[in-house]
Amino acid sequence: MNSYEVIIIGRGLTALNAARNLSRLGIRRICLVAPPPTAVNCNSHLVQVASASLQENITRPAHNHGTAVARELLRLNRSGLTELSNLLEEFKIPHALGSVKRLALSDHEEQEMHIATQWLQNNGFPAMLTNMRAKIPKCLALQSDGALSISFDAKALCAAMEENIACETL
Numbered sequence: 612m613n614s615y616e617v618i619i620i621g622r623g624l625t626a627l628n629a630a631r632n633l634s635r636l637g638i639r640r641i642c643l644v645a646p647p648p649t650a651v652n653c654n655s656h657l658v659q660v661a662s663a664s665l666q667e668n669i670t671r672p673a674h675n676h677g678t679a680v681a682r683e684l685l686r687l688n689r690s691g692l693t694e695l696s697n698l699l700e701e702f703k704i705p706h707a708l709g710s711v712k713r714l715a716l717s718d719h720e721e722q723e724m725h726i727a728t729q730w731l732q733n734n735g736f737p738a739m740l741t742n743m744r745a746k747i748p749k750c751l752a753l754q755s756d757g758a759l760s761i762s763f764d765a766k767a768l769c770a771a772m773e774e775n776i777a778c779e780t781l
């Protein structure tokens with residue numbers, strides 16, 4: 612019977628990245644327990660875009676936990692996007708950078724976006740809310756916080772990571 616320092620359940624992006632980071636820390640006896648990933652058993656096979664923005668939900672953490680926590684969530688989110696971009700570059704996975712935009716299709720959404728944009732601007736983020744009523748039918752506003760997004764082939768990234776991680780799979 613084999614013994615392992617770490618057993619990770621799953622073979623998606625999160626599991627593979629955990630195994631990769633653990634092996635970089637010197638942990639070599641790692642086992643991934645999961646069948647080969649498919650669209651049925653692995654969300655990583657459905658993911659094609661990642662974004663570093665909490666723009667639509669920033670009012671909740673700011674209200675519930677304060678400005679410092681909301682700022683840290685945005686910082687961590689953006690840091691994660693930078694790591695993803697570096698990983699895609701390292702494995703030579705084609706990807707495209709874009710910016711995050713959100714459309715308001717109801718008065719409630721527009722009001723939430725106004726509150727979030729104001730919070731972001733007051734806390735040093737490059738947020739902007741544009742009135743779109745005259746430009747796009749049924750669209751009330753367009754929100755941008757300057758955050759980036761990445762579109763990429765998650766299956767290709769999973770395959771590249773799995774090839775480059777020295778661990779056993781069950």
